[in-house]
Amino acid sequence: MRVKNINILPWVGLVLALLFFSKSGYLYVKAELSQLLIAKAWNQLLLDGNLSKAKPWSWADTYPIAKITSQRANKTLYILEGTSGEALAFGPGHYEGTALPAEEGESVIAGHRDSHFSFLRESKIGDRFSIQNYKNTKAVYQIEEIKIVDSSKEKLKVNKNKNRLQLITCYPFDAIKAGGNMRYVLYATRLEKKNYYK
Numbered sequence: 001m002r003v004k005n006i007n008i009l010p011w012v013g014l015v016l017a018l019l020f021f022s023k024s025g026y027l028y029v030k031a032e033l034s035q036l037l038i039a040k041a042w043n044q045l046l047l048d049g050n051l052s053k054a055k056p057w058s059w060a061d062t063y064p065i066a067k068i069t070s071q072r073a074n075k076t077l078y079i080l081e082g083t084s085g086e087a088l089a090f091g092p093g094h095y096e097g098t099a100l101p102a103e104e105g106e107s108v109i110a111g112h113r114d115s116h117f118s119f120l121r122e123s124k125i126g127d128r129f130s131i132q133n134y135k136n137t138k139a140v141y142q143i144e145e146i147k148i149v150d151s152s153k154e155k156l157k158v159n160k161n162k163n164r165l166q167l168i169t170c171y172p173f174d175a176i177k178a179g180g181n182m183r184y185v186l187y188a189t190r191l192e193k194k195n196y197y198k
Contacts, residue, residue, distance in 0.1 A: 141188035
């Protein structure tokens with residue numbers, strides 16, 4: 001009986017590819033489904049204003065504090081309080097100690113480059129974001145500057161006297177390994193209401 005020579009290299013490659021895509025696919029689905037649960041908690045929060053009941057699932061250690069919409073990407077996301085790894089797995093997170101989005105001062109929001117904040121790579125100077133916070137305060141921000149920052153050399157700077165928004169994600173967007181020092185930072189200034197539609 002003659003045994004055929006089988007090249008197993010393509011099969012190994014296929015298995016590895018399936019493992020890679022199943023993991024990234026799982027993370028993507030988790031990120032998208034969590035936004036649906038967070039949206040439900042958000043709507044309840046707008047009705048009753050009770051932050052203690054705004055957890056999107058019973059074991060959550062965070063809650064939604066704002067909703068952000070990118071006009072360019074036509075994408076709406078719910079922002080969670082805090083930037084722990086657990087919170088960022090489910091949505092963009094608000095840095096504690098910075099201003100509540102749409103309020104006076106500078107607000108900082110972080111998100112993962114390969115899920116919720118992946119659309120930021122297409123952002124341009126002049127693009128606008130609409131924000132509504134859980135107090136139902138609304139504001140529009142316009143991107144004034146985009147920087148790539150080495151977080152090991154330049155620490156986060158927050159100016160409480162500026163009505164500004166910082167959106168931060170890891171960089172580069174297509175890096176194979178996450179968690180490097182480089183950050184992609186968008187600085188957006190809050191517009192006066194009279195300039196919303198210009």
